[in-house]
Amino acid sequence: xxxxxxxxxxxxxxxxxxxxxxxxxxxxxxxxxxxxxxxxxxxxxxxxxxxxxxxxxxxxxxxxxxxxxxxxxxxxxxxxxxxxxxxxxxxxxxxxxxxxxxxxxxxxxxxxxxxxxxxxxxxxxxxxxxxxxxxxxxxxxxxxxxxxxxxxxxxxxxxxxxxxxxxxxxxxxxxxxxxxxxxxxxxxxxxxxxxxxxxxxxxxxxxxxxxxxxxxxxxxxxxxxxxxxxxxxxxxxxxxxxxxxxxxxxxxxxxxxxxxxxxxxxxxxxxxxxxxxxxxxxxxxxxxxxxxxx
Amino acid sequence: xxxxxxxxxxxxxxxxxxxxxxxxxxxxxxxxxxxxxxxxxxxxxxxxxxxxxxxxxxxxxxxxxxxxxxxxxxxxxxxxxxxxxxxxxxxxxxxxxxxxxxxxxxxxxxxxxxxxxxxxxxxxxxxxxxxxxxxxxxxxxxxxxxxxxxxxxxxxxxxxxxxxxxxxxxxxxxxxxxxxxxxxxxxxxxxxxxxxxxxxxxxxxxxxxxxxxxxxxxxxxxxxxxxxxxxxxxxxxxxxxxxxxxxxxxxxxxxxxxxxxxxxxxxxxxxxxxxxxxxxxxxxxxxxxxxxxxxxxxxxxxxxxxxxxxxxxxxxxxxxxxxxxxxxxxxxxxxxxxxxxxxxxxxxxxxxxxxxxxxxxxxxxxxxxxxxxxxxxxxxxxxxxxxxxxxxx
Numbered sequence: 001x002x003x004x005x006x007x008x009x010x011x012x013x014x015x016x017x018x019x020x021x022x023x024x025x026x027x028x029x030x031x032x033x034x035x036x037x038x039x040x041x042x043x044x045x046x047x048x049x050x051x052x053x054x055x056x057x058x059x060x061x062x063x064x065x066x067x068x069x070x071x072x073x074x075x076x077x078x079x080x081x082x083x084x085x086x087x088x089x090x091x092x093x094x095x096x097x098x099x100x101x102x103x104x105x106x107x108x109x110x111x112x113x114x115x116x117x118x119x120x121x122x123x124x125x126x127x128x129x130x131x132x133x134x135x136x137x138x139x140x141x142x143x144x145x146x147x148x149x150x151x152x153x154x155x156x157x158x159x160x161x162x163x164x165x166x167x168x169x170x171x172x173x174x175x176x177x178x179x180x181x182x183x184x185x186x187x188x189x190x191x192x193x194x195x196x197x198x199x200x201x202x203x204x205x206x207x208x209x210x211x212x213x214x215x216x217x218x219x220x221x222x223x224x225x226x227x228x229x230x231x232x233x234x235x236x237x238x239x240x241x242x243x244x245x246x247x248x249x250x251x252x253x254x255x256x257x258x259x260x261x262x263x264x265x266x267x268x269x270x271x272x273x274x275x276x277x278x279x280x281x282x283x284x285x286x287x288x289x290x291x292x293x294x
Numbered sequence: 295x296x297x298x299x300x301x302x303x304x305x306x307x308x309x310x311x312x313x314x315x316x317x318x319x320x321x322x323x324x325x326x327x328x329x330x331x332x333x334x335x336x337x338x339x340x341x342x343x344x345x346x347x348x349x350x351x352x353x354x355x356x357x358x359x360x361x362x363x364x365x366x367x368x369x370x371x372x373x374x375x376x377x378x379x380x381x382x383x384x385x386x387x388x389x390x391x392x393x394x395x396x397x398x399x400x401x402x403x404x405x406x407x408x409x410x411x412x413x414x415x416x417x418x419x420x421x422x423x424x425x426x427x428x429x430x431x432x433x434x435x436x437x438x439x440x441x442x443x444x445x446x447x448x449x450x451x452x453x454x455x456x457x458x459x460x461x462x463x464x465x466x467x468x469x470x471x472x473x474x475x476x477x478x479x480x481x482x483x484x485x486x487x488x489x490x491x492x493x494x495x496x497x498x499x500x501x502x503x504x505x506x507x508x509x510x511x512x513x514x515x516x517x518x519x520x521x522x523x524x525x526x527x528x529x530x531x532x533x534x535x536x537x538x539x540x541x542x543x544x545x546x547x548x549x550x551x552x553x554x555x556x557x558x559x560x561x562x563x564x565x566x567x568x569x570x571x572x573x574x575x576x577x578x579x580x581x582x583x584x585x586x587x588x589x590x591x592x593x594x595x596x597x598x599x600x601x602x603x604x605x606x607x608x609x610x611x612x613x614x615x616x617x618x619x620x621x622x623x624x625x626x627x628x629x630x631x632x633x634x635x636x637x638x639x640x641x642x643x644x645x646x647x648x649x650x651x652x653x654x655x656x657x658x659x660x661x662x663x664x665x666x667x668x669x670x671x672x673x674x675x676x677x678x679x680x681x682x683x684x685x686x687x
Contacts, residue, residue, distance in 0.1 A: 020590070024620075079522060101589075104520035105412055106490050112417040113449040130619065142589065144619045144650050159565020160589070164617045164649060165672070185564060188417045214565055217414045241568040243575045244584070245553065281576050282569035283673035 002134035003199040012037040012069035021075035031139040037063035060091035074098040082107035089119040098126035108188035124190025130160035130182035151176015154200035157212035169286025178206040193223035208234040215241035220267040228274035236289035238279040300395040302512035309485035316397035325371040328396040336398025343370040346393035351381035405498035427498035453483035470505035490520030546598040555580025556610040558603035579680035589620040596629020613679035614645045623655030642682035646675035
């Protein structure tokens with residue numbers, strides 16, 4: 001079992017003729033993902049080297065009607081990415097995974113607003129995220145596929161490379177993953193912790209959860225309250241940025257402590273208060289969950 | 295990206311937000327010459343001399359002086375220009391004042407707080423205002439949250455005039471000032487949206503004895519992601535306000551922040567980079583920097599990153615912590631080897647590689663003949679780097 005992506009995923013790659021899009025489309029095909037179409041405006045009918053078997057279209061609507069696409073992955077550069085997300089929703093795509101880093105907040109405010117208003121059934125993951133993978137079934141994004149292993153741990157994370165880190169640690173301990181979701185580090189995003197936790201809580205294939213948060217905002221605190229109330233499965237967590245100085249933007253637009261809000265200590269306290277095991281260092285994430293499950 | 299108060303006010307003025315008469319100066323001579331002009335245009339002898347640095351809390355540090363006469367103003371200019379201004383936000387070393395703003399004094403009736411920023415919980419922008427202006431708004435928010443009024447901006451309609459009227463009512467304004475507030479907010483919210491601001495703070499917003507509403511201070515931050523739409527803002531960068539290494543890193547599109555410690559870090563991914571700082575602290579060390587080389591870095595970029603780290607004289611050990619996804623381990627290895635060959639290696643170098651092409655990367659480092667300490671994992675690497683930094687002191 002899995003959430004968001006799996007055997008039923010039929011993927012259209014937005015920006016497949018670009019360097020990032022074509023590189024990762026090839027990796028996804030190799031992993032076994034059903035990449036049914038590529039999309040770049042003005043490149044309909046084009047053959048992308050190494051991906052000649054995948055038809056290219058000018059619009060997402062064609063990818064849906066002609067190739068049966070039901071999931072979008074966005075590699076479009078930041079100035080055009082918001083537009084591409086909305087095009088996917090309008091074309092009838094259900095799951096949109098936006099990898100693009102650097103989309104202006106003003107654009108994402110509008111995207112989120114329109115999705116909430118006109119396409120409430122559409123799930124957006126990202127932007128600025130590594131994507132979603134259901135090990136052994138389907139990889140949508142940029143994560144290294146080989147570190148994953150099918151199993152029962154649902155992983156949700158705000159950080160890309162820390163997701164790889166925890167997955168690697170879990171796999172080394174023999175703990176496979178049901179689905180790993182990178183929700184991204186941007187301040188305005190689609191799926192947040194609570195959305196992902198709801199999916200994992202209901203998924204029969206997920207037996208435990210690992211959550212990686214970081215400084216900034218209060219979504220970890222809200223997630224902790226949600227877990228306490230609604231999630232019966234074992235949860236372990238880690239919070240990155242415990243030693244980050246206030247007022248500095250640490251790469252992610254989201255990772256900034258401002259005005260005393262969003263400090264790691266508050267988040268860790270909230271998680272512990274909800275009965276969640278918190279890993280003391282990023283090197284012990286796998287072990288922390290293993291201990292809970294033992 | 296941050297800008298100075300005077301730049302913020304120029305921008306606000308362009309959008310029709312009322313601001314006091316003011317002239318910026320980058321030398322004592324210019325500042326002295328500005329005094330009589332501001333006195334004349336402002337219609338009063340009273341001027342305010344304000345230090346222009348990016349940190350807040352300037353008044354408390356002696357960087358703002360209200361002068362009643364031209365002689366007083368001249369004295370203030372000479373005193374403030376060039377001073378090492380220490381505020382709660384500058385750190386103990388303070389910041390050298392190299393720009394001043396000479397501004398018209400106003401007959402202030404009341405000081406309010408006004409701020410605009412993104413509410414991450416709803417994904418919408420909010421306007422916040424309070425009668426308790428001019429002071430530490432975070433303290434007000436903590437002790438008296440009911441004294442801060444918040445209005446959410448609907449992404450479909452933008453700021454509406456009824457919201458200005460509602461806010462005026464909450465703030466106890468009526469008549470001319472209430473109307474002026476409407477004009478003020480319409481212009482301010484348009485500026486925020488047009489210019490892709492990430493934070494816009496007017497503290498204080500003032501009403502004057504003659505019923506006007508003006509921005510007495512302006513703190514504006516822009517969304518770095520939207521800079522491709524605002525190339526003109528590049529000219530407003532003040533290199534004196536930015537760390538030289540951070541500027542060099544920006545050239546290479548590296549995310550770098552200088553810190554106080556002595557272990558240089560090179561990591562891919564913001565989350566892993568922050569966590570690498572955490573684990574170094576956990577084992578008793580202190581990171582010299584945050585450095586995220588990003589996902590798609592080339593060997594040249596890695597070389598540039600390595601040079602930036604080694605240019606910090608405080609660095610006593612270097613910890614390279616890579617989990618390759620898109621970033622391939624052999625690219626990192628190539629970049630490190632090139633950099634070490636070019637600039638030499640004066641401190642211990644600990645490398646932890648994992649992920650895409652890890653075996654190739656490790657082999658390249660081993661074959662290079664360089665004196666590199668290999669780490670089995672993140673914890674091992676952090677401990678070795680901490681030990682190395684202590685050993686080489």
